[in-house]
Amino acid sequence: MGKRKKLAKFSILPLATGTIFYSFSTKEASLNYEAYSTNELSLDYTVEDVRDEITAPFQISKTTPFTGKSYIGFKEALGFKESRGDYKTINEYGYLGKYQFGKGTLKLVGIYDTYGFLDSPSLQEAAFYANASRNKWILQRDIKRFVGKTINGVEVTESGILAAAHLAGPGSVKKYLRSWGAQAFSDAFGTSVRNYMRRFGGYDVSYVQTVKNARVDFDRI
Template sequence: MRKKVVKFSILPLIAGSVFFSFSTKEAANLDIFSTSKVENLEYTVISSEDYVPVEEESPRIIPVLGKSYTGFKEALAFKESRGNYKVINEFGYMGKYQFGKGTLNLIGIKDTRLFLNSPELQEAAFYANASRNKWILIRDIKRFEGKVINGIEITESGILAAAHLAGPGSVKKYLRSWGANAFSDAFGTTIGFYLKKFGGYDTSFIEPDKNARAVAFQN
């Protein structure tokens, strides 16, 4: 889901981001709902006309967090938005991890304004979406992990990052065609690029869950 970021607002302090980074699965506050099937394996772009771009600010520097789950999501966030919870790009993708409205609906988030104003909800959304993608791609992870496609060693974290970019359906097609069925987003970013850039992280913290939902904490 990475898209070119065009506007920035005042960014949260790194300390706040690290606080959210080290939350447990319970702290991600996932609420499980029953569904009969997995739908919409591709992501949906929303119109940027629904939102007012935020003010520009200098990019932040990503903290060095190693190959942990926290390192994985913070590296991905830096690529997506420079870690900005408030940003909306020209295609309408929102927040620190650049979610589209269609994906947010799949993980139980209907109020996009609440989403933009809640770092806690955005962190829960990232985990829920990764959990759902891992469930969809679990067989492909087992089949292709350690294999080499187009010169890239396939890892679980690379697969999950690519699913964040392109949707799990596109990643399935890429892997099962051994890289022949390619995908690139509106800015030319490819599945292969994400497979390589975000390979080798420890994403065992993410548990596969078909029905993962993200819900904001209520004070």
């Protein structure tokens, strides 16, 4: 209390050339700390909890990735890797949306309107699930045979297989597994089947059903 503190003071001086010159100076100033005291103030109060009465006016369509080994954690991690979770993005090779679908893959799950696809987060989520179900049916024998094995230094898991199938297609994953890693696939950015097997291994994807020719159910979107 009673200490003196230096306060900065500056002024703006115009020069003949039109340039603004700043000059600084300091001077001694006294501060009365008593004016800021909280003594004798009542600070004991509560706020009524009304969280249960609040209804969100909208739903956030762009999800944020989070940790966890469930199906939700799996798809959010994969979506973040593909596009940082951006539903609207189109990359330089024409792959679309949060999960970077090609037009051919979208047709396989029953989607032909790419503009509508980009405008609908719920449709993109449904497409991801349908494609995962379809890939799981195609690769079911390989899942039974290779899960738990180690190929190219990476333990094979069901989620790793499904992630690699999303990247490269189920046919490329079959070749990779059945050749014990000798026939390797990499996309245009150099991302490999092995990379996806390692990065997305260990998630619980039992939620994904094994469905032949799975397609999006538009009535549920």
